[in-house]
Amino acid sequence: MGGLASVVRAADALPAVEPGASRAAVFQAYGWPTGQSWFGSREILNYPQGFVTLESGRVERVEFSSRVPWPAPRPQPASPSPVSAKRSGAVIDPWGEDFESAAQAAAERGRPILALFMGRDGSPASRHFHEQVALHPDLRNELAAHVVFLRLEFSSRPQHTDHQREQTEWLRAKHGVTVYPTLLLLSPTGAALAAIDLGTPVVGQAFRARVIMAVKAECARLTEVAAAAAAAEMLAAAAALHAEAGWAQKLLARSLGLSLADAFTVVVAAAVLAVVALLAWLLWRTRTPEHLPRAAMAVRLSDSAGGVPTSTEIAGWPKEKVCAVTAALAEAEGYVAAVMPFGSDKDLLLMNRGESHPRVVVFCTAGDSGLVPTKRLRELRGTLTADGVQSGWFVAPKGFANDARSYAAEHRLHLIDASLMIERLSELPPLLLPKVLPRAAVREAA
Secondary structure: OOOEEEOOOOOOOOOOOOOEEHHHHHHHHHHHOEEEEEEEEEEEEEOOEEEEEEOOOOOEEEEEEEEOOOOOOOOOOOOOOOOHHHHHHHOOOOOOOOOHHHHHHHHHHOOOOOEEEEEEOHHHHHHHHHHHHHHHHHHHHHHHHHHEEEEOOOOOOOOOOOOHHHHEEEEEEEOOOOOEEEEEEEOOOOOOOEEOOOOOOOOOOOHHHHHHHHHHHHHHHHHHHHHHHHHHHHHHHHHHHHHHHHHHHHHHHHHHHHHHHHHHHHHHHHHHHHHHHHHHOOOHHOOOOOOOOOOOOOOOHHHHHOOOOOOOOHHHHHHHHHHHHHHHHHHHHHHHEOOOOOOOOOOEEOOOOOOOOOOEEEOOOOOOOOOOOOOHHHHHHHHHHHOOOOOOEEEOOOOOHHHHHHHHHHEEEEOOOOOHHHHHHOOOOOOHHHOOOOOOOHHHHO
């Protein structure tokens, strides 16, 4: 492994921690780590000389470089109180740096690897992206359930082992990465599944939200591709089952004393029930929030599906229909939508299933209303503050004034105009689109 061994002593006085030892034994022998990463039940402790991998709190592997001097062990930092921790703004780093560990975690959890290629030594763009996007709580909270984080850094930092550098260079050459930062979704074997378009990474809340949505969209697309492949496999299995029906028919007739016609009926009925059950299970699996990320709305739908309204048609919608379509779209994402009564200071409340406190407050306008000014967004923000809700959506088919868009970007408000509504309707799974608009019409009539 190019200077690596299972356990390498940097000095005679350095104790060796064998596989199976406890986490506390690692801290006692080597001091407090410079960084920590988690992949399910696996934890990686980073040291200047290399890293220690623990599985369920027990040492699985120790990889240290003999060419890196061993500094004095770092003492354990004092545990801050909840108040002081909040004030200090301590950053939690979710990014692992070992591809093998990330690949194993991705295979076990059935998720892609989100690989961040960066070079903090000579790339200001990488440093800014890492500090203001990659380490931001929004990215960790929104994507932790969908991907396994992997940081591949080209730098001279001593905590990067020769093995990690070899893995990073292999993946960089494999995927032709020449621009930093670059975000790729990888399979557990290192194959490229999707590239996240960062465009010009002007760091800010709006850019960070766009990156998060792009990653979720690709995760949802990959889920749909996997579901289609599974359906194809089941259809192939059904065809094979049909080919064997004659053999099963004769076997049943011979063993149960049935006629060939009765035996054939039994075999076909059993085959049909089996295929229907498998297809129902697959549909349920792809509809659960664990496999269809919330807020992505991005399972690709072919243009032949049709049924998506035009911007001209949306311009004729009353406010009630705009609210109804927005509620149906939110429920397709996994939210529970509550339509507020006429005269309320808000139009919709969106909640997670099983929760009573709203996660999102929504304001809507009619399709033919003019551009929304900043004043209306200030009203939405005031409602969020009064209700103790962090996220707000404003749905206005005609759009928003330029200063209103700037205000929304500064205050984490999500704006939806007719073009974005059409995009979201177009990206709904095929089974959901026919249900959204008729349901909206029913709500409007009610």
